[in-house]
Amino acid sequence: MQNPEHFTAMSIWLSKVLDDIGAGKETVMERKKTFLERECMATLFQTVCGSTAQYFHFGSQSEGTTIPGLQSDIDVLISSGKVKIMRVWVDWEAGMCNFLMLQDDMTPPQQYLLQVIKFYTPKPVMSLCDVMCDNCASVWDDRWARTDSGEVLMSAERFKQDLAYKYRDCELTKNGPSVSYIPNWDIVVAYIVPKPLPEIQHWIDRFMGRHWPPVQLLEAARIAPCFLVPSGHPDSDYKREEWRLSPNLIERMLMFSFNLTQIKCYIVLKLIKKSLFSKVVGDSITSYHCKTIMFFTLERTQPCLWCEHNLMFLLWLCLHELKNSLRFGRLPHYIIKGVNLFDGKLSKVQQRHLLVYIDSMISNNLQDIFCMGIDNIGSRLKACDVLRIGKTCELGRVCLRNSISLLLMFDCLSRFLASFTFYTEELVGSSFTTFEQDIMNKIRTCVEYPTNARLKTVPLRVIKRLFLLQISIRISNRLRLRNVLGSESIRRVQYSLNSDVASSHLKLASQLYCSGHFHAAVRVLEDVDRRYHNRVKAVCGHRILPDDQDIDTFANMISSHNDKVFSELPFAFCVSFFRQEMYCAPFILWFEMNRNTTAEEAAQRYYIEKEWMDCAEVDARTFLHYLQYLTYGGLGERDNQLHTLRVFECFINDIRNHSKIHHAETAINLLGHCYEMEGDYERALQYYELSLHCLGTNNAANWHVRRVLRLING
Structure with missing residues (x-):
């Protein structure tokens, strides 16, 4: 040609x-780096909680082969660590859920059936009686199917139906093997096949000695695991039971080359x-x-x-x-x-x-x-x-590159916050004495987590967050016992102050306020106020705003006159308090930890809401204004207190800020409480009712309205 x-x-x-x-080259590398960090982070959280499941990001986002206009989905594969996939009978392992890969002349290429094997005997499960005699009746469920010849199989279609039922409270998207509860994500739960497969060996032998793929890649492919994803061949008689063999890791190696x-x-x-x-x-x-x-x-x-x-x-x-x-x-x-x-x-x-x-x-x-x-x-x-x-095109290119970089970092941080809340929910439910040992074990797991030098920031970020939580709960316990907050505790908190622009500083200011150190709290708040410039973006792990995925939002964060890198990442996490931290938080936030007034109301929460609604969660900018009002009041600085109240009210009522507040109902509740403390109960009631207009159920305003009505009625 x-x-x-x-x-x-x-x-x-x-x-x-x-x-x-x-x-461009920089953006491609940034995408790869970010999504490798994300899969490392997700797997680390699983490891910290004692799970052997692994997360993998495949597809265009992790390969760096997309642009904003393509609007590519995020592809994630989760390998279940509770199952042993057998190629031959010697692979069987006692006490595990074992499945034997079956394939014959009638099975389409790339497709396998998974035969259920007993827990404590290397024999096939043939009936429910076999399962009960094997003391693992709990494993028998609707995911299993029986062939005409009597084999009991793990059905791929029923496996996906079981996942869909688990996330029934969410708006689900099903696409091939994917069952996703997050918009614009493809989530595939699969089984890992650790042993080499003849299909892969045949491919390696066929390409040895050619210029592409390179020899080093083929050697790495020999030991790379494959996956079985729940998807049958469209023309197969057993398409509902079949699992498709996917060499995703090998394909990612090819793309990375x-x-x-x-x-x-x-x-x-x-x-x-x-x-x-x-x-x-x-x-x-x-x-x-x-x-x-x-x-x-x-x-x-x-x-x-x-x-x-x-x-x-x-x-x-x-x-x-x-x-x-x-x-x-x-x-x-x-x-x-x-x-x-x-x-x-x-x-x-x-x-x-x-x-x-x-x-x-x-x-x-x-x-x-x-x-x-x-x-x-x-x-x-x-x-x-x-x-x-020339220069104009170069400036536009740099602006877009920096905007994409900020968007990638924003997404990574929001996933980090969501994962941290989800995986620490069980931790903070333990007693104080058990908690100390549990959190040290988790920090030790992070320290020992094997990873290369480029991904060391991931466990460090988790360690800092765990350490900050540990110190905060210790301080809360001291304040509950009415002990004095010592300087040693403050110094320990300072270790984690650089996590973002505001949230860790605001948590420190809240601890100082609750312990009566108003002057110190004001100094911290004034520092946050200086650093919280108008280009700081709020990050929440639980709620998504329309602007959160708009590339223009991040372009606006970059000055048109200065394309230099920010001196610190321009993000402010939402401030969260678990119930074990309640004495570090102002009293009004205790109601946020008890948002529902009835059990029926709590039952209305969506799947993701169940992860965080027993915590107090508030946007950093909102909490800054509220804490300033409290501390100036504690110091008797009335002029500063009233000025802060006016600024707070203007911030809430400015329509331009509505797209920047993730927890709008909580923000309005805090403003209402300021007026309640001012003795203006009518204005406080108006704001609490406005909060209920934003969110009618699972809203602490239901408690506030009752309290204010009692005050109004004497």
């Missing part, structure tokens, strides 16, 4: 445009899929098809071709690869032999329509890419002049 002359100039233009819309030109080529393929192919075949062509095309094209081209000025020609080669697959009606799985990726995805009619379109596209020298609308890439290409790319 000849490389058309104008392709070189178009390639450079296209590469620059991709840099402008978020596919891509250079920047290969990443950009893959991103453009996905842009073509979403902007152009979708008009012909809808969503039938997936990112996985594009990824597989990339693998085959890489294997069949010389490495020297993969450079920036060949980008258009490389796209042309990829489309030729897809065209040939459509002509033969078969796109093989890159690793597992005998699998056709068109099965169940692309009908014969759709294959013919797409073949005609791609043939036309190739004949037209890929001029259709000028019609792609995502991120205005077509318009950018038409207007692009490589000779004019």
